[in-house]
Amino acid sequence: MKRRNFLKKASLGSMATIMGIDIVHAAAIPKGYIPLLFQDNDPYKLFGKDEEMTLLNDKPWNMEAKAHLLDDKVTPSKYMFIRNNGLVPKNIDVSKWTIVFDGESIKTPKTYTLSELKSKFKHYTYQLTLECGGNGRSEFNPPAKGNQWTVGAVSCANWTGVRLRDVLNDVGVKEDAVYIGYYGADLHLSQDPNKDAISRGVPMSKALMDETLLAFQMNGEDIPLAHGYPLRLVAGGWPASASGKWINRISIRNIVHDGVKMTGTAYRVPCKPVAPGEKVTDEDMCIIESMPVKSLITYPKSGAVLKNKRSLEIRGHAWAGELAVSKVAYSIDFGASWIDCKLEKATNRLAWQHFSATVNFPKEGYYEIWVRATDSNGLHQPMLLPGWNPKGYLNNACHRIAVKVS
Ligand SMILES: Nc1nc2c(c(=O)[nH]1)N[C@H]1C(S)=C(S)[C@@H](COP(=O)(O)O)O[C@H]1N2
Numbered sequence: 001m002k003r004r005n006f007l008k009k010a011s012l013g014s015m016a017t018i019m020g021i022d023i024v025h026a027a028a029i030p031k032g033y034i035p036l037l038f039q040d041n042d043p044y045k046l047f048g049k050d051e052e053m054t055l056l057n058d059k060p061w062n063m064e065a066k067a068h069l070l071d072d073k074v075t076p077s078k079y080m081f082i083r084n085n086g087l088v089p090k091n092i093d094v095s096k097w098t099i100v101f102d103g104e105s106i107k108t109p110k111t112y113t114l115s116e117l118k119s120k121f122k123h124y125t126y127q128l129t130l131e132c133g134g135n136g137r138s139e140f141n142p143p144a145k146g147n148q149w150t151v152g153a154v155s156c157a158n159w160t161g162v163r164l165r166d167v168l169n170d171v172g173v174k175e176d177a178v179y180i181g182y183y184g185a186d187l188h189l190s191q192d193p194n195k196d197a198i199s200r201g202v203p204m205s206k207a208l209m210d211e212t213l214l215a216f217q218m219n220g221e222d223i224p225l226a227h228g229y230p231l232r233l234v235a236g237g238w239p240a241s242a243s244g245k246w247i248n249r250i251s252i253r254n255i256v257h258d259g260v261k262m263t264g265t266a267y268r269v270p271c272k273p274v275a276p277g278e279k280v281t282d283e284d285m286c287i288i289e290s291m292p293v294k295s296l297i298t299y300p301k302s303g304a305v306l307k308n309k310r311s312l313e314i315r316g317h318a319w320a321g322e323l324a325v326s327k328v329a330y331s332i333d334f335g336a337s338w339i340d341c342k343l344e345k346a347t348n349r350l351a352w353q354h355f356s357a358t359v360n361f362p363k364e365g366y367y368e369i370w371v372r373a374t375d376s377n378g379l380h381q382p383m384l385l386p387g388w389n390p391k392g393y394l395n396n397a398c399h400r401i402a403v404k405v406s
């Protein structure tokens with residue numbers, strides 16, 4: 001059970017320190033017993049996550065899905081990865097929630113309450129793919145620091161809200177605007193209120209797109225706390241770090257936004273390919289924009305065993321940042337040959353697309369099914385790792401599963 005693993009890793013002492021409490025008779029706690037104190041601090045219960053989700057970090061909370069958990073066409077909250085840079089806000093009073101628009105490129109700063117936002121502007125719903133820029137990081141060599149995501153830091157839920165564009169039109173933006181930057185209510189890990197955990201954003205062109213939302217609902221309900229309740233910026237197809245959670249301020253900038261994790265090596269990759277392990281100066285790093293083409297086999301689970309059968313239905317999703325996926329193919333001979341899968345159209349732009357295929361096996365034995373997606377520009381996923389980069393971003397290698405035919 002994940003919860004137990006987590007408790008084994010974090011010693012009771014350090015856990016108690018985090019919570020600012022001294023467990024007086026800690027030494028006497030029976031082996032395997034979880035003190036009630038920690039049961040209340042269980043991230044699975046706290047955030048309503050499925051027990052099969054993998055916990056990567058407790059401070060801040062980071063959790064990812066396994067490939068087979070992402071089988072739904074629309075990702076339910078319980079299978080949605082959590083990526084936090086700071087501490088989840090506490091005691092949110094929705095009735096007092098406001099968002100201020102400010103920055104160099106705004107005529108006069110303007111504040112809206114949440115209910116003003118909801119009543120003044122038209123509502124839209126889009127299904128939007130959100131993938132952490134570091135998804136797949138664990139495979140890079142030399143290893144990159146940061147959460148060791150495998151394949152599960154991606155989701156595609158339905159988001160409902162108002163268009164950022166409509167609000168910006170109402171606010172009044174100056175001609176020289178180039179970027180927007182968000183600010184959220186989460187605390188920096190140091191708990192210093194003057195420090196931001198993260199403050200990223202997108203260029204105006206992305207901010208003004210139809211699908212870029214100030215969302216207040218996910219999958220038809222209030223956004224779950226872990227995912228940005230009560231208000232979130234959603235910029236699908238870009239690294240999910242551009243989609244600010246718990247937002248209460250948006251700055252319209254006349255420069256590229258320079259908030260926390262916009263500069264240096266954060267969410268940036270070498271502008272030109274480099275050798276693994278090579279040092280790259282900050283000036284030679286470029287901000288990640290649209291995410292690369294990628295796919296995931298969500299059924300069956302890797303390790304499937306076929307008994308008295310020679311064919312298998314597989315399915316999953318494919319996405320390509322700002323682009324559409326034009327083709328998904330599978331291979332059972334380690335890429336020597338590829339066969340097209342059935343590929344559905346996206347419900348809307350920036351939503352992942354579903355693929356399926358019936359795979360036939362010529363004889364008994366061990367197989368791997370590899371799946372490879374191609375974007376509308378004709379670029380396809382690499383079978384193994386793409387170009388190494390210092391922070392381990394953008395690993396869009398082909399996903400594969402093991403199958404035994406007996
Ligand atoms: N305010 C705030 N917004 C944030 C973050 C954060 O730590 N604080 N993390 C970002 C990153 S790095 C990612 S990958 C996504 C994760 O969204 P999720 O936790 O809803 O899956 O939120 C982004 N928005």
Ligand SMILES: [Mo]
Nearest residue numbers: 083132133241
């Ligand atoms: Mo992220």
